[in-house]
Amino acid sequence: MVNILIFGTGSVGTVYAMILLNAGANLTCLCRSNLEAAKSHGFTIKSSIFGEQKIFPTVVGSIQEVADANSSSPFDFVVVSTKATSQSAVAAVTSLRPLVKAHFTTIVLIQNGIGIENSFHDAFPDNSIISGVTYLPTSRIGQTVYSHTETQILHLGPFPAGRASAAERQHTDDFAALIRAGGGHALVHTDVQVERWKKLIGNTTWNPICALSRCRDLEFLQSSVLAPDFVRRVMLEVVAVANAIGYGEHIQLSAVESQMQRSAARSWPGVEPSMMSDMSHTRTMEVEAIVGQVVQVAKGNGIDVPRLETLYVLLSGLDWALKSKKQ
Numbered sequence: 001m002v003n004i005l006i007f008g009t010g011s012v013g014t015v016y017a018m019i020l021l022n023a024g025a026n027l028t029c030l031c032r033s034n035l036e037a038a039k040s041h042g043f044t045i046k047s048s049i050f051g052e053q054k055i056f057p058t059v060v061g062s063i064q065e066v067a068d069a070n071s072s073s074p075f076d077f078v079v080v081s082t083k084a085t086s087q088s089a090v091a092a093v094t095s096l097r098p099l100v101k102a103h104f105t106t107i108v109l110i111q112n113g114i115g116i117e118n119s120f121h122d123a124f125p126d127n128s129i130i131s132g133v134t135y136l137p138t139s140r141i142g143q144t145v146y147s148h149t150e151t152q153i154l155h156l157g158p159f160p161a162g163r164a165s166a167a168e169r170q171h172t173d174d175f176a177a178l179i180r181a182g183g184g185h186a187l188v189h190t191d192v193q194v195e196r197w198k199k200l201i202g203n204t205t206w207n208p209i210c211a212l213s214r215c216r217d218l219e220f221l222q223s224s225v226l227a228p229d230f231v232r233r234v235m236l237e238v239v240a241v242a243n244a245i246g247y248g249e250h251i252q253l254s255a256v257e258s259q260m261q262r263s264a265a266r267s268w269p270g271v272e273p274s275m276m277s278d279m280s281h282t283r284t285m286e287v288e289a290i291v292g293q294v295v296q297v298a299k300g301n302g303i304d305v306p307r308l309e310t311l312y313v314l315l316s317g318l319d320w321a322l323k324s325k326k327q
Helices: 009-024 035-041 061-069 086-099 118-123 167-179 191-213 215-222 228-248 254-263 275-278 287-300 305-324
Strands: 003-007 024-032 043-047 051-056 059-060 077-080 104-111 128-133 138-142 146-147 153-159 186-188
Touching: 003 009, 003 086, 009 024, 009 043, 009 051, 009 077, 009 104, 009 138, 009 146, 009 167, 024 061, 035 043, 035 059, 043 275, 059 061, 061 086, 077 086, 086 118, 104 153, 104 167, 128 167, 128 191, 153 167, 153 191, 167 186, 186 275, 191 215, 191 228, 191 275, 191 287, 191 305, 215 228, 215 254, 228 254, 228 287, 228 305, 287 305
Parallel strands: 003 024, 003 077, 024 059, 043 146, 077 104, 104 128, 153 186
Antiparallel strands: 043 051, 128 153, 138 146
């Protein structure tokens, strides 16, 4: 039986915990604030795709507890599904050191943004790393109750793509097979960074716009006659950056219209991106991974992205204000 740890039991981690349990994995979930509720009631996922399911994985509240329980059976996969902030990356790397067996454990990163793999690759040079990009509209509606709608897709690829060994490619195929066995949809790519940039077209645009305006995507599109064109131009800036670093063959202008049509087709009032939810609950936002890194890549390649820069500066200010309120 495959031994798996879920590090980050928010909405994304919990849905993939359900899928992996359905695949027959021996699953452990590291919980923090929701530990007692998870022990007492398990997790409930109300999904338009998978139906309503209640799961009872092994739940633990500390790294030491995980290490003690798995001292003789190291993890085959450690799935990191925390938010991609600089603080969470440092915390994850530090926490996972006792649990990652060199030359054995594969680390799977299911996170937003770009540049999220580097700290793990540096910290665990002797382990395979799988980069995962997911489309999974989810939200928490209770302490351990989650709502999931619309779609579930997980794009996977070894990191770094250009130097992946046969073993690293096999580990990626094996994890994808587990997702499929659990009823999920997984696709394996030679270079999954293409998928990261495709997702950024929507993520880098809608996350800051919705957090700053407090409008869901469809609400914002109808808030002003200028709104649709502004959204489209921000998306085009992301496409320009992706083209500048060699992804022009895969990421073209048609991707922008596809994103616009996807939002326009939603039921009113549209979706609430993760940053909008974070803002509403005074939580740290994934500013750098989703927006800041794109601006940095643009500057490094001489690409002018005035709208993205403006959104980044304003979003950084909002994130700073949210952190100040929590102190």
